[in-house]
Amino acid sequence: MSDTVIRFDLPQSDIPHHWYNIQADLPRPLPPVLHPGTHQPIGPADLEPLFPMALIMQEVSQDRYIEIPDEVREIYKLWRPTPLLRARRLEKMLDTPAHIYYKYEGVSPSGSHKLNTAVPQAYFNKQEGVSGLTTETGAGQWGTALSQACSFFGMECVVYMVKVSYEQKPYRAAIMRSFGASVTPSPSSLTQAGRGILAQNPHSTGSLGIAISEAVEAAATSGGKYKYALGSVLNHVLMHQTVIGQECLKQMEVAGAYPDVIIAPTGGGSNFAGISLPFVHQNLTAGKKTRILAIEPAACPSLTRGKYVYDFGDTAGIAPMVKMYTLGHGFVPAPLHAGGLRYHGMASVVCELYDQGLIEAQAVPQLETFSAAITFARAEGIIPAPEAAHGIAGAIREAQAAKEAGEKRVILFNLCGHGHFDMSAYTAYMNDELTDYEYPQEAIEAAMAQLPQI
Numbered sequence: 217m218s219d220t221v222i223r224f225d226l227p228q229s230d231i232p233h234h235w236y237n238i239q240a241d242l243p244r245p246l247p248p249v250l251h252p253g254t255h256q257p258i259g260p261a262d263l264e265p266l267f268p269m270a271l272i273m274q275e276v277s278q279d280r281y282i283e284i285p286d287e288v289r290e291i292y293k294l295w296r297p298t299p300l301l302r303a304r305r306l307e308k309m310l311d312t313p314a315h316i317y318y319k320y321e322g323v324s325p326s327g328s329h330k331l332n333t334a335v336p337q338a339y340f341n342k343q344e345g346v347s348g349l350t351t352e353t354g355a356g357q358w359g360t361a362l363s364q365a366c367s368f369f370g371m372e373c374v375v376y377m378v379k380v381s382y383e384q385k386p387y388r389a390a391i392m393r394s395f396g397a398s399v400t401p402s403p404s405s406l407t408q409a410g411r412g413i414l415a416q417n418p419h420s421t422g423s424l425g426i427a428i429s430e431a432v433e434a435a436a437t438s439g440g441k442y443k444y445a446l447g448s449v450l451n452h453v454l455m456h457q458t459v460i461g462q463e464c465l466k467q468m469e470v471a472g473a474y475p476d477v478i479i480a481p482t483g484g485g486s487n488f489a490g491i492s493l494p495f496v497h498q499n500l501t502a503g504k505k506t507r508i509l510a511i512e513p514a515a516c517p518s519l520t521r522g523k524y525v526y527d528f529g530d531t532a533g534i535a536p537m538v539k540m541y542t543l544g545h546g547f548v549p550a551p552l553h554a555g556g557l558r559y560h561g562m563a564s565v566v567c568e569l570y571d572q573g574l575i576e577a578q579a580v581p582q583l584e585t586f587s588a589a590i591t592f593a594r595a596e597g598i599i600p601a602p603e604a605a606h607g608i609a610g611a612i613r614e615a616q617a618a619k620e621a622g623e624k625r626v627i628l629f630n631l632c633g634h635g636h637f638d639m640s641a642y643t644a645y646m647n648d649e650l651t652d653y654e655y656p657q658e659a660i661e662a663a664m665a666q667l668p669q670i
């Protein structure tokens with residue numbers, strides 16, 4: 217026991233040289249993305265006002281591997297490869313025969329996996345002469361990562377932060393400003409989209425969908441000075457995150473094990489895709505049979521209760537339309553303490569895999585999530601981000617199922633971020649002030665009634 221290894225580190229030479237693009241291996245191609253006005257499939261030219269051509273080409277690429285530029289790998293060296301750990305103390309606490317491993321992305325300077333894509337996004341924009349990036353942030357993880365990435369490349373960063381988070385998490389805005397970003401609570405009066413929302417509801421506390429509308433508008437009307445960056449959902453974002461799973465493949469080999477099940481929380485789908493797609497590749501091409509399990513909040517159950525239809529990516533209906541499991545772009549989330557999981561839709565890649573039966577999904581309620589977070593923290597010593605705690609709740613369910621079945625299952629989950637800036641949520645939980653929110657069926661149906669007719 218005393219010589220049992222529990223931490224599997226890789227040398228920096230093992231930072232992946234390529235991102236893995238699942239589009240090359242999907243049994244059925246992704247449904248086309250449609251223009252919000254014409255409802256026709258959009259082409260690269262339609263995306264040019266928002267994204268640099270290099271990222272647009274990555275978005276539609278069918279190449280299996282895309283090379284990671286040296287400049288990006290140099291910055292990845294600040295925290296990659298991230299550690300893989302065996303949660304021996306958690307296994308003991310749960311008295312489970314399962315072996316539980318977790319990949320820890322919270323060691324990045326921004327505290328989550330988001331920097332894996334923020335850095336290449338800033339890099340490719342800089343290459344094409346863009347002077348700054350606009351974006352939205354909910355919980356603040358993405359705004360933090362993008363503000364760091366922009367400062368690495370000497371670029372401006374303009375952040376629209378969901379108002380309720382801006383008020384709940386003042387330190388997040390302080391961090392972004394430390395890196396030189398400007399941070400505006402959304403809805404704001406700086407954009408037409410924001411003014412429209414405020415006219416309807418002056419007390420709006422905002423949503424990710426509204427903040428996206430504002431950030432997209434700010435880029436599209438900047439005359440090319442700014443482009444827009446999204447922290448999740450898009451194909452190229454998910455692809456950048458595959459450094460996580462590629463490292464895990466090597467680390468599991470070092471550990472002498474292979475996962476029976478991989479578990480990750482899903483908001484827009486990027487950390488889930490990041491850890492799991494390289495293993496889906498093994499399932500599709502090497503006869504492996506790893507179960508891949510997405511965990512979402514019961515209060516925002518896009519995969520488990522949404523419909524697989526075309527919907528707008530944002531609230532105002534100015535972003536492109538994507539076929540996805542959606543709760544409707546008019547979805548107004550409960551004030552859940554996992555801001556990063558409150559998006560109404562889901563990445564197209566994740567939706568296709570789910571629709572094709574290649575992955576599974578479960579929804580977990582908020583109280584179970586925080587209980588899992590506390591159990592994990594006391595066992596392993598890390599306070600997880602509330603988003604990440606959803607994955608932990610899923611892993612604990614799986615470890616308990618393994619115990620009931622008397623099976624030594626190998627579980628791998630993605631601990632995609634730490635929760636050091638989420639302590640007000642933990643305080644609320646420990647003061648018994650949190651409740652479960654089951655999203656009401658009537659609200660889902662009302663939001664569904666506003667879906668665009670394709």
Ligand SMILES: *Cc1c(COP(=O)(O)O)cnc(C)c1O
Pocket residue numbers: 328329330357358447448449481482483484485486487488556557601603604632633634
């Ligand atoms: C943003 C974020 C999420 C949700 O986004 P995904 O694209 O689904 O990964 C989950 N966890 C953390 C820590 C985040 O920062």
